Amino acid sequence: MRNLKLLVIVFSLIFLLLGCNDQKIIENLGFMSVMCFDKASDSDEEKMLVTSTFPSFSDESTSTEIKLDTVAYSKKEAEKQLSAKTEQQIVNGQIRSLIFGEEFASDGINRIIQSVERDREIGSQVKVVVAEGEASAILESIPIESTGNYVDKMLKKDTDKFTIPYADIHHFSRDLLDDGIDPVVPLIGVEGKDVVVKGSALFRGDQYVGNLTIPESKILLLLIGKVKSSDLVVKIPQESGYRNFFFSYNHSKPKVNVKKNGAGIKEIRIHVTMEGALLEDTGSHIKGDSPTNYKEVEKLIDRHLTNEAAKLIEILKEKQADSLGVSRIVRNSVSYGQWKSMKEEDLLEKVPVNISFNVVVRDNGMLQ
């Protein structure tokens, strides 16, 4: 009996050795931190130019970034080809962001998104970014070693301040597969020698169709959800020059209302209430010592935002990108039968969207 027990123990211990079967030695791995996708200059439409960077630990003391590129038909194929170009085994578990060149993105990026979602090594919080021009140009302009983290941190800073939309592969594929909304992702670009956040990239389905500047993105964010804290620079033309406001808000909430006439949809009303502080007003001191009139300022900002929002809707209509989720709002207010019949229509074009703002200036800062 004792022998049997011993046998079982030895047997189990041998089985425990199975844990050593799948080994991954860090020194031999090349952790990709970022992948850039561009259209290959080749004549072949399907081909793409994939650029990636990863740290090289070949020298013990210093870690340097290596940049490699390759031309391939698919993401996985590109990974294998990149791997063939170095002594390291390329792995993608540490990937932080996917950067798509404008031209590549306008052909549709679903094949890449699907591939990343299917890949078990890659987590779902991988950022999706569109780059103005060539995506690989971004990598060249980033000064420091850790390229992937740089883009990631830069985007995080801005999404935290609600200046650009947050987009990772989960968000992208969620909105792509939702029949009521189109995805929006951040847009970055190169200015001079620096990488800058440019605004947001609009998609129709999985195809990049247009972009928004940062002020426009801020308004889009106000319309699609709660904003915790952000700020606006409002420029109001006056008799001479401009009156500048700096409105920092920390509470904003859109309220959606669907007006129907009979079975059809008459219009969608979005009413945004926001509350915040007025931190700059170049108008008041021009006039001298008169205190800032709250009500007047509120009205001015209201009107400004309403105009801007109307312009934004025009842009979306022109690009046919339903980033606002107009179809979704309609879907959630009609019966299933109605939705099925109107699903294919261009609801963004057909349904008028009426936007109003209610700005509350909570305080004026340290001056009256």
Next chain:
Amino acid sequence: MFEKIAPFHLAILIYMIQSGVTFFKLPRMLAVNFGTNGWLMVVIVSFIVMINLLLISLVIRFRVGENVFEIMEGLISVKWMAPFYLLLALTWSLLSILVGKDFISITQVLSFQNTNSTSLFVILMVLVFYLGMKDIYTISKATNIFFILTIGIFFLIIYHIPYTSLERLTPFIFKEGKNTIEGIVQLYTAFLGFEIVLFLFPYVDQSKPKWFRSVYYGHFLTTVVYSVTCFVSYLFFSLNQLKITSYPVLNLIAYIEIELIERIETFVFNLFLIKILVTLVLYLWASSLLLERVIPALSRKQSVAILIITSMLITLNVDVMSEIADWLLVVGFVAAALAIGLPIILLIVIGIRTYRGDHRA
């Protein structure tokens, strides 16, 4: 005199048997089979299960101090019951082995891709064997510790609340679904495990007259965990995305990323191992009771070993994920039919015996 399972521990035991590997796929199954707002179906099917539990409670109320075997053998002799017992034992041990295989196959999606799945499976079976050969009171005690270790995972769902949106839920109910009937069967099998209580009750501390309530409490806990998870999945994923995501619950866990730690799904998934272990062990335990009734000479160790080896041999070639899913559907369907049929048969037997007058009702 052996120790008895307290009602509180029975509730935990029921919850731990019920929640199994199907949990990981549940939101997708709902999305595919029921379409929009499929999470509501969890609540509906949970009610059907409640009716099933009611039947079992009736068996226990009318049994007059007998266990399941004694009820059956009061009408039909052991000799004639033997094939039925064996069939039952085989179904349940097959179910348990298939659930284990399913778990291993998901493990291999996440890690150990290059390792032979059979060898991983053997390790799991060694664990199952060691727990399975203990008496039910010990298993119940172990289950309680496992429960404390794993229940915390459920609260990870709080992390996802900022990423959810009611707008994704849509106002449509059960639209764009594919196969409602298959969906209900699959969902029913996700709740299976409660039927083991038919064999458990002789071991439960029955000094409190309302002890059967704890079975409902256990089932209620399962319903809460299932429906909340599915509800959040419907808010977190869009419907079409949910339909193509293999393991939405794993994706949910994988989405959690804090400064300190990321990709926790590989860790959390392995915690589920001990949850699966309970399901496996309890099914094998019930099967071994049945086997020992047919061949009383067998010791617990021998019967558990026989059952494990037989079922492993039967499912030897079943190691591809789609094959496992097919087998699970069939065996799960049989097990679901048994869960409903068994208490009904027992009630009929009790009825006949009362009518004959050899059973003082």
